[in-house]
Amino acid sequence: MTDPAPRPTTDRRPAHAPKDHPALPPRRIGILIANLGTPDGYDYWSMRRYLSEFLSDRRVIDYSPWLWQPLLQAVILTSRPFRSGRNYKMIWNHEAGESPLMTITKAQAAKLAAAAEAEWGAEIMVDYAMRYGNPSTASKVKAMVAAGCDRILFFPLYPQYAGATVATANDAFFKALMEETWQPASRTVPPYFDSPLYIDALAASVDRAVSAMEQPPELLICSYHGLPERYLAQGDPYHCQCQKTTRLLRERLGWEKERVATTFQSRFGPEEWLKPYTVKEVARLAETGVRRIAVVAPAFAADCIETLEEINGEIRESFMHAGGESFTYIPCLNDDDAHIAALMAAIRDNLAGWVS
Incomplete structure (x- = not known):
């Protein structure tokens, strides 16, 4: 999903700026939820691209790249994509042409967007990203900045903290911020395992x-x-x-x-x-x-x-x-209303001072 909240129609210019100063989009706050990721398909090459990105992450596999990468690229990724692809095919959402994780994450983002709009109005923009695969964290950060988000709350959807989950998701977010000329202020949501x-x-x-x-x-x-x-x-x-x-x-x-x-x-x-x-x-x-x-x-x-x-x-x-x-x-909590309420509580706590 992209920019589900209604957008103000009038762009803004800095105070006292000359008339030819480029217009700026209305100021907004971005809430970017992030999940682990999903291949684009269950065919060999889609699976290989996804697994290569995932298993090359030093937070996930911290062996020396000099030893690990030859083994990964020449041995593991010649056979594992076939096996993983068969497993994905069994659970694939064929109607939507995507994995269940993608379908569920979209539904979570849609419900969070509706709840955020009801509470804070069009000031808030909610979207989702994947740590591995598409849509990438970098692409979503760029889209939020272009939409006028000068503050972004990044929310890795992992109840418990681990370096291989929360930390690597945050790494991708911080790396995306490094590419922005005008960086938004940013916060990350801590784990909610005991909420x-x-x-x-x-x-x-x-x-x-x-x-x-x-x-x-x-x-x-x-x-x-x-x-x-x-x-x-x-x-x-x-x-x-x-x-x-x-x-x-x-x-x-x-x-x-x-x-x-x-x-x-x-x-x-x-x-x-x-x-x-x-x-x-x-x-x-x-x-x-x-x-x-x-x-x-x-x-x-x-x-x-x-x-x-x-x-x-x-x-x-x-x-x-x-x-x-x-x-x-x-089943996991997915987009169950009680789960969305728990996620909204964490978002509300971490937006303190940014929204009233």
């Missing part, structure tokens, strides 16, 4: 799912995207914030400690990642006699390949193959 409204929205989604089941799950698995263990040792707070989100969710649900577990998914590469690994843990649970589980993904603001294909595919299969009988995936 009461976010926890309430998560709990409501679990309650709805459980109430629709014939029998309640014996265990709720909170599956978070993983990170190498050494990132934790280097000071990344992600693991601690995930654990706190699980605890707050359990307390909000009023469930016993034994009924809620924290696991980590999406391991990549040979080194040890945060444990327990979701795909192995659900199999272990089934082998010990657990027959009914539900899985929620609190680290994802929108359903994507890691939830729709990995959790609801590979991880489901691991549980059922090991003897499980009932596996329920609880």
